[in-house]
Amino acid sequence: MSERLARLRRLTSGRGEAQLGKRDNAPLSRPSSEPWNAWGAEVVHNRIGEYVLRSVAYPLDHRHGHRPLNEIIGRSRTLSVLSSQASEVVEGHERLLFLDTETTGLGVGTGNLAFMVGIGFFTSEEFIVEQYFLRSPAEEAAMLHDLRHRMSGFTHLVTFNGRSFDWPILLNRFVMHRMRGEHETIAHIDCLYPARSLWKHVLPNCRLGMVEQSRLGFFRLDDVPGSMAPTLYLKYLHDGRAQFLKGVFLHNEADVVSLAALSAHFSMLLTDGGDFDSLKMNSEELYRLGLWYDKVNKPELARRCMEELITCAWYGEYALLPNLAAWCKKSRLHDQAARLWKRHMEVSSARSMDYSVCIELSMYHEHHDKNYGEALEYAEEALRRLRRRAALRRTDKESERLQIERRINRLRKKALNQAKRISLLG
């Protein structure tokens, strides 16, 4: 075997020998002066083994960026709508467990290890961050054992992209240590989903770092990017020097606090929407917020957003008009929708080739207003616009044209009948 391995070393294109040299310099035992205590961490012993635990406490009125953490107090119940299990109500902010992991790789296979699990939770006096850290993969069983106990009593996990990453990885780890139990069924609020709904069209990306800066006003200084964490940890495993890990601890800690601040932000939006002006939202963001309210079944709040926007749209932000009209139509506010479409036609160029607005107005007058004459006029305008478009496109989309022509024929008949009836009555 050793002779064959010698061959294998040659095969790995000379890398083998260089590694061999290095290995002799590698320290065989861990340096005695580990920095844990200086970082507020300590080695924890339990009946299975040891691991490192770091705790940090924040006062409840701590401001993360410009968002005070205590804003969540009294509002946490509203977060229930964001939960994976809608029936599981958030009974209080003290039931939320904020969670973020640092892992040795990407993907959710069984070889990917969470070497650091950061959790955060509210007590009556403070917001506590706890970081469970493995000095070696051999400490995992001891750590998971305590983590599992720590989790009991919490009803909801709060993560950022945890539903497809952090949590499946932790579940894997529990299975690997044959630890089964109630932790598996905990409800889950993944902040990535609401963040995407609100900011996908507004921010350059929806990563936590971007959301923090732009919406929580929290800026990180000298942050070790999360993508560096695996490399730093593997280096630590190799040379035993912990100092480079400090940045990873701080990064993870900031992530956990951001989750709490972000939840406070969402809870505030879901409670009363606050004062939209104070949020300094641009109209696009306000529109996305309105749609999101609809999605999480808050029609009143949605309506407030949209009404605010309608004012803006009427007096200058014309580009919003079709979207808002569509929203009104969907919310069965048909008269309002028609007003917005008409405003849109007023303010847009007379040579516009957008015929969909005309069709909408034609439908409105046909089905809601029962004014067939007016409906017919809009349908005819739609056909004119379509022809203008076809001429430019140099092709005729026959199916669209036929559809409009059928509409016109139908409306002609209806308008004629209506006129007859009116004249009979008259």
Added chain:
Amino acid sequence: MNGLTGKVSSVEEMIRLIQATPELMSQVTCWHTIPPREARYEPFPSGLDPRIRGALQQKGIDRLYKHQAEAFTAVQAGGHVVAVTPTASGKTLCYNLPVLQQLLTDERSRALYLFPTKALAQDQVAELHGLSERMGADLKTHTYDGDTPPTVRQAIRNAGHIVVTNPDMLHSAILPHHTKWVKLFENLRFIVIDEVHTYRGVFGSHVANVIRRLRRICRFYGSSPQFICASATIDNPAEHTCRLIGAPVRLIDNNGAPSGEKHFVFYNPPVVNRQLGIRKSSVLESTKIATFLLKRGIQTIVFARSRVRVEILLTYLQDLVKHELGSKSIRGYRGGYLPKQRREIESGLRSGEIRGVVSTNALELGIDIGQLQACVLNGYPGTIASVWQQSGRAGRRQESSLTFLVASSNPLDQYIIQNPGYFFERSPERALIEPDNLIILVDHVKCAAYELPFEEGEQFGEGKLDDLLEFLVEERILHQAGGRWYWMEQSFPAHDISLRSAAQENFVIVDTTNGSRVLGEVDRFSAPTLIHEEAIYIHEGVQFQVEKLDYEEKKAYVREVSVDYFTDASLAVQLQVLQVHQEQTGGGLERQYGEVAIRAKPTIFKKIRLRTHENVGYGQIHLPEEELHTNGYWFTIPEHWVNGRSHDEIQSALLGLSNILVHIAPLYLMCDPQDVRVVPQVRAVHNKRPTIYLYDRYPGGVGLSERLFELHDDLMSQAHRLFTGCGCMAGCPACVGPVEEVGMTGKTLAGELLGRMGGAR
């Protein structure tokens, strides 16, 4: 014979008719008859669940063949089992019966089925669905492969009683995510591996390691499943299966299925040019024989060695019989047809609606098409085992069957056809694997460590792992802590390790004649020669011309055409030495081991007229070359031997020696002959001297040629022993190659060369 329709009433009548047709009989070199075999039955085993019994009786089965009953009893007794039975002898019941029995007894039980291809997996699921429906049992059977929609995957993981998949999927999707399969692994009672004979060589060695990983995960979840395997006839089924699964197996080879009389006819096409010794094309002769059979109502399968041949034969046959039978009754069947189309052809064959089928070796495996009456082999398929499997497609229970082997002009075919004893007296080939090949082993130890940390003293296959684990720690791939070795790298190892040499990605063929629809697919390595621009791609006998080949996007756009030619592309293959890692000189012989590049570039294509096979034009192919970087070993022939010999003499000596090496190298390496390539060059590019190269047919190499470099002396003396031990006069496929290939003096020259190189010691 029915005077009006020209149809015969039985194969027996057909045989008499052929024997009375001098035009055919004059070309027959051998007519070998294998006597019929009576069925040997056993009653249903007493323990068999009444629901299974009922379901079988509904299908008209009221007793079992001997081997089926034996397999059931052997599995019930515990221990691993391999059943070896010829094509279509009810092999699937050998594993389905014990599995169903267990699932009916304890519905928490699970079984995992492995098939080498997706098509076979789908077949199996259909059959199991049918059975469980008849039993009125709620048994969930699913395929789990690349085609399984993500939405149903979770349900399969949790609730599938029988999960049917392939080794590649097990390797890259199931094992690395075993935590999602807890239910399966905790309750796994049976692992069924069908077609174990296909898991040979490097591919088989990979699969053996995947099975080691599988068993390791089962141990972790506390299950120790029983293996039930099935194999086609090979020389060493029990030994091979034992190495594959890493445990002793009980062999069940007491075939109880009946078979009618089998007639084996060796047919050599007539000589058309006596001076040049040119024979009539085997394609045309196979067409003639198949037409003769089909027109008289005999359901026939034709096997061809390549896809193009399949389509050409199909075109001819459909044309010749279209008035009698209609072209839909003769179909093609090969890799590259879409699954739906394949299913349709399979069921048409079973129902008898389809009277003839032309196939590549795709139908050699256990796809259920029922039994046909006659089989025509267009060319010797290369191995004895393949001939038996292909001819096994013909033969209904009580009826005689007929197999024609039509020789092509290639030397191996000519040898076989003229020396039938060679075929009938030798046992079929052995299946060889080497699961402890170091490079393959390291790959899978990595994957295994990713799946579960290694424990101190843990075994993986035969040997202890300590050295290997230490090596991986040095490479910073594993981390040792607390008596365990943990995966400690950011990558996902299974992604970088492919079980098969050929990449799985396919080129899709899009028919743009009317809108666009996907017609079929072609694997990456065949693409340059089959679907280059202007190629005529024939699909189910219909001609299409390739208008555009999007090499990046792996798509070929074709349009239906009607022309009277097909295309045949030439591939220029170059072997280049990139780097010499080791060398040794001695006795005038120079041996080297190092890195080589094999470059294949399609150059031109010829347009060949249908039926006459004359060349009617050509065109250039503009495609990038395919490159294989691998390891090779080569030796250069001593100068003093070369001097004074003609180019032809050197060539036939090199060829003869290469042919011997092809036979013995796999035995040393425990690999498949396909895994090592031997290339003789009379004037090698790198040193301008006669050289024989052996290289690993795997990207990056798997250490085969390096081993041969080390074993050179043994290899030569073994070659010499084989050479002197062979009783043939001037060469045969078992030693230097058929005389047609190496020439009259080939054997003598190769012998002299071997003697000079020290092989005579």
